[in-house]
Amino acid sequence: MRAPLCFTLLLAACGGPTPDVFQGYVEGEFVQLAASQSGRLDRLMVRRGQVLTRDAALFVLDAVDERAAQQQAQRQLDAATAQLADLQTGKRPQEIDVIRAQLEQAMAQARKSSLQLARDEAQLRSGFVSQARFDESRAQFEADAARVLELQRQLDVARLPGRDAQIKAQAAQVEAARAALAQADWRLAQKSVRAPVAGLVFDTIYREGEWVPAGSPVVRMLPPGNIKIRFFVPEPRLGAIRVGQRLRLSCDGCAKPLVATVNYVSPHAEYTPPIIFSNETRAKLVFMIEAYPEPANAAALHPGQPVTVAL
Structure with a gap:
């Protein structure tokens, strides 16, 4: 780092115009991955x-609990989905068949009660049965007819899906289970x-x-795009630098001069940083400049490496 500085001072001592050459260093903006x-x-x-x-792939953390939580969330979603499907389809065909058989049996009983009622009514007019017997036959017929109507309604209801409120409530349970599964998936993915x-x-x-x-x-x-050059210029030379300006870089170990582009000019003055000051310039105020090298050449530079910047 002394050689470029001495070279600059020698040029100034020769009486010629002061070249726009400054000392700087490489800085990296690290990506912290957690x-x-x-x-x-x-x-x-x-x-x-x-x-x-x-x-x-960078690293993987232990994920036993997260995998178990994911499996639990998946099972809960499966159960909620099955319950919703059950509400939407009504009873099973086998259950409907049972109700239909009961209805046929009730209809047969109702026909039998109707015939008995008709016979008792004829015999009542002829005086062969009592009024009490006829009333009993009529009550049996009405009970059998009511049983037929009841089973017909049960058969109609069995073919219907669940009530709208029940279906909406179960659909909400499915969405909640799906959201819990998405959260479990996210937590598991965060371990990798x-x-x-x-x-x-x-x-x-x-x-x-x-x-x-x-x-x-x-x-x-x-990343190569996060490598930048930082250097400092005195106030009289600040007007010679603008954002977007291209610079030439040289460093120990660089096979050839590199190119960088200015992307930031500090609006605030500061004292010369200790890492680059000399006895002649330590009391001067300077402005910080940042420039990014071309991506193809950035990998050749290392954070903390001193460089010489020329306009």
């Missing part, structure tokens, strides 16, 4: 320094975490077998 549920780290499928594609973007595995925080609290990062990723 599970929303707590659990024991069952499997860790990545290692530090590994480059991953998007949707690559995949990479949301492609990038470098910068670090792993836990080892297999350790307990991971909910929301605690297990893997730190650094």
